[in-house]
Amino acid sequence: MEKTKSPEESRKLLDKITFDLTRSIVKRDELTRFWYFILVMFAAVGLWGWFIQIRDGLGVTGMRDYVSWGMYIANFVFFVAVSLIGFLISSSLQLLKISWSKPISRVAEQIAIAAVALAGIIIVMDMGRPDRFLNVFLHGRFASPIIWDVTVVTTYLTISVLLYYIPLIPDLALLRDRGGDDIPKWKMQLYKILALGWKGNDKQYKLVAHSMRVLMILILPVGLSIHTVTSWLFAATLRSGWDTTIFGPYFVAGAFVAGAAAVVILMFAYRVRYRLGEYFEDLHFDYMGKLLVFVCLVYLYFNINEFWVPAYKMKTAEGIHLRTLFTGSYAPMFWSAQMLGLILPILLMLFRFFRKPLPLTIISVFVLIASWLKRYIIVVPTLEHPFLPVQNVPDYFKHYSPTSIEIMITIFSFMAALLIITVLAKMFPVITIWEYAEEKGIDKEILAEPKK
Template sequence: MDKVKSPEESRKLLDKITFDLTRSIVKRDEFTNFWYFLLIIFALVGLWGWGIQIRDGLGVTGMRDYVSWGMYIANFVFFVAVSLIGFLISSALHLLKIKWSKVISRVAEQVAIAAVALAGIIIVTDMGRPDRFLNVFLHGRFASPIIWDVTVVTTYLTISVLLYYLPLIPDLALLRDKGTDDIPQWKRNIYRILALGWKGHAEQYKLIAHAMRILMILIIPVGLSIHTVTSWLFAATLRSGWDTTIFGPYFVAGAFVAGVAAVIIVMFLYRTRYGLKDYFEDYHFNMMGKLFVLVCLVYLYFNINEFLVPGYKMKTAESIHLSNLFTGKYSTMFWATQFFGLLLPITLMVNKYFRKPVPITIISVFVLIASWFKRYIIVIPTLEHPFLPVQNVPENFQHYAPTSIEIMITVFSFMAALLIITVLAKMFPVITIWEYAEEKGISREIISEPKK
């Protein structure tokens, strides 16, 4: 924490911090309008494709009797993976009292909320009769792993929203009372409602801290469960490629890699777009880079483990599966994901230069793309090689290729996730104002005092 300042200096510094961190809220130009237009148009195109799928059935997709999980489930696993970053940054690092994570925590929660919300929507798009989704809640049986997944996804989304909202309350009160004149009145009205009458009393801060600590502890088992349960949907089968006991920690490690990459990209976009170079500092990117290397190394270990053990035993089905990945149809995709998603990032980010904002953001883009293709590789090749011979079926039943409808709905999912993140950034500060002000030595009394 910085040294204690005089009240007048503290007020001036608080005004500057408030002005800077509300830039995302008040900035509206032609690029903003174009960005909204782009996201909404692509999302509507995807919804149109979903309407065609509901009307004509899942036959409009590339999924058939053998490959019954296609691009949709790859999307689901990807979004669940990205959402896990909220647990890592906002909970684990906070409980370990790692101070640099505070600046990043709200970005991590934005990414987590958008990702887990779309994970739930993607499951519905994969259903031939989405109107029957309510039956999962009304008549579901906990003997079914699907119920486990729905339960943990819903719970994780709820806790993530609370972890985002609770530390936002003092900021909402601050913007309600002392926000810049550029903030529209309708937003101030929303802030007044959501602030819940916050006055900045010591008891209120204590209550927020207590509630946050409970949520940070609760989200740890829920966060681990959301991706562990997802891995069980695969591992609870006898299929080669899925029949393994390491899928739980393997999925969790991979989730941290994808989530860290997503947060770094969003951090860089905020830093560039809203002029937050003094807040998302080179130091934060450097520390995120070190965290990135750590989770990549853990994930690399599980990747080696995933293929070394079945490769050593080399059962017939495993031999076909591994050959298909290493030298067959999916070999290009497989080796590209390993190289651009793990080996190259680890090699580069060991060097401090590549942990600077621009290089690490470029690396994160490649890692995030590779993470999606990794999920595609987990889902599709295994389904194309069942134990029983594929015979007496049309040729298109034997192979899978996503159709234009699946691609449209996939684009919708990404555009919808970006739209959620954009709306949150335009409605609320992307960094917690009151926590950042406290780090700079500004007292809570000055933060909470009425505007003169």
Template sequence: MDRPHEVRLEQSILRPLTHTSRSWFVWVASLILLTGGGLVAYLYQLRNGLAVTGMRDHVIWGLYITNFVFFIGISHAGTLISAILRVTHAEWRRPITRMAEMITVVALLIGGLMPVIDLGRPDRIPNLIFNARFGSPIIWDFISIATYLTGSLIYLYLPMIPDFALARDRLQRSLPYWRWRLYALFALGWRNTPEQRRRLELGISIMMLLIIPIAVSVHTVVSWIFAMTMRAGWNSTIFGPYFVVGAIFSGIAGIITVMYIFRRIYHLEEYITVKHFRYLAYLLLALDLIYLYFTFSEYLTTAYKMAEGERLLLVQLLSGEYALTFWAFVGGGLILPLLIIALPWTRTIPLIVLASLLVNIGMWLKRFVIVIPSLALPLMPYESGVYAPTWVETMITVSSFAGFALIFTLFAKLFPLISAWEMKEGWEAEETIVVRTPAATGVAARPTRLNPETGGVSHD
């Protein structure tokens, strides 16, 4: 017989699958409208060519590649939260792993579209496959992202199998027949037998160990698209680790933001607590310090050598055309979040969420600063290039974020946001904990069990 706290858990995670409010329809309709606006803008670009964008001979990449690097970066949320925390047996991860894994898949889907939009001629994509030059970092990028997306889909699906079975068994009378059949199909005949659990744990463990190096390689290869050139600002040997740290940094900020939104909407305060926000904030603080170190190291070594091209780029960044963007990234995306999280009296849930929003805005600006100024700087003695995004690029950028929110909203409507079986597994582990006190005190060990009413810990 299910215990009260397990019944509450199942009700909390299954209710969004069966109940839809009017505000949900308004929200989805708004996202569809914004996404549709981006589709119209893309069709206009497809018909009239890339001349309708701000990209020209000098600045051949713009907002599209900025968005590409940004979305591939936040896709590392799933890798960090789910895979690394599983490896380290961090028990507090259990309520948030599903959302982290969803972020990875959705971000890869949106980010993977950006180079296609930037290409201008999507009909030439088959040439990338059939006439590939395997010495090109672009091909490496294509292969690594495709591998990462495939692995992430498998890694998302495997822990969902028991929850599909839960929906199959609990919601047969509450759902349309086609949705119930879909859950039954995806459950793969799950009956929670010891052999099924053993195989599931084995599959998750294998994917967990595979997905971490794959994820690290993905953003390393993304950085090589820039670092394998001789352009000022890109010709750097630290771009690989710099990009990976930045990706994990923005990924943590992404999961904090998403976690807060769905915690409020679906009233998951019992399972996603202050502890989860603070632990993620500590990780965000550590990554902020590391990324600040990389940023300081990058620009200090460049400024000390003062090669001609690098000098012109630094002038543009520190006091020229791109100074506002650069200092907004440093001040708003690095320093301010650092202060918010480092000070104990500002380490509250609303301010932690504010810090995460500032981080992701700052990291998008950083990607812009990486892509645009280096291209605007000429390799030959000509005048600098000028880049100003047009309404087409702006609309497609807005629609990419709307599309991210739309896909995630639909995911949350179709699939449980919290892994019920992992939560129950954690509770079962707590039931067998034995608290031992030092022998010198003469106090006997007391078994600690889960309170069947609240799900909390109690002593016999």
């Protein structure tokens, strides 16, 4: 934290910070409209796909009796994974008092909310009878990992929303009091309501700090559970490729990789689009790069365990599974995910140059795509190789390939997630203003001052 500044200096600095950080809220140009148009259009096409799927049955997908989980489930696992970054950055790092991550925590929380909300929607889209969704609550059996998943996903979403909203309250009050005339009236109205009559006294700040601490601690077990339980959807079965004890930590480690990459990409997008280079500094990218190397190494370690140990033994069913991954039909996908998404990024990011904003963002795009492919590789190949031979069924039962409906619905999920993130960014500052101001040595009393 910097030294406390004089009131005059403070006011000037605060005005600049507020101006910069409300740029995303104020900005309304052709590009924004175009971006919204693209998101809404593709999302709508995806919803149309879902309508066809409900009308005609899940048979419009490439899934059949053997490969009965496909792209949707892979995509679900991916979104759950990405959402876990909220747990890492806005809770774990904060509790460890790692201060560089502070400006990033709202970005991480945006991603967490969007991803976990979509994970919940994707799983409903995978259901054969979404109209019976309420049966999960009416007839829920607590012995089923799906019920655990429903429980932790909803809890995680709730805590993530609170972790996003509570530190937002002082910001909303600040915008209510000091917001520029260029902010649309309806947004100002909304801030007024959502600020809950914040006054900015010590008692209130203490309350915020206290509740944040409680939430950050609460989210630790919940965050860990959400992805561990998701991994148990697979590990609780007897299938070769899934029947392994390290799936929990393996998934959690992989989740940090995917989420950290997503944060880097979003940080870069904000930095460029809203000219926030002074806020998302090179230093942040450097640290995020180091964090990404670290979680990639942990993930690599789990990958070695996950593939090397069974590959050494080559038990019958495991052997068939591993051969399809290493040298068979999934080899191109498997090796490109491992090489371009894990090993090469680790090597590159060891150098300072590749932790600069642009190179790091490009690497993160590769890492994120590879993370998605990795989920696909975890879900599909195992199901293509059951213990008993696949016979007396048409050929298209034996190999899975997603149909255009599946691709449409998957695109919907990405567009909807981006839409949530965009709306959040257009509505609220992408960095916590009051925390940032505090870091810069601006007194809290100045924050509460009304605009002159």
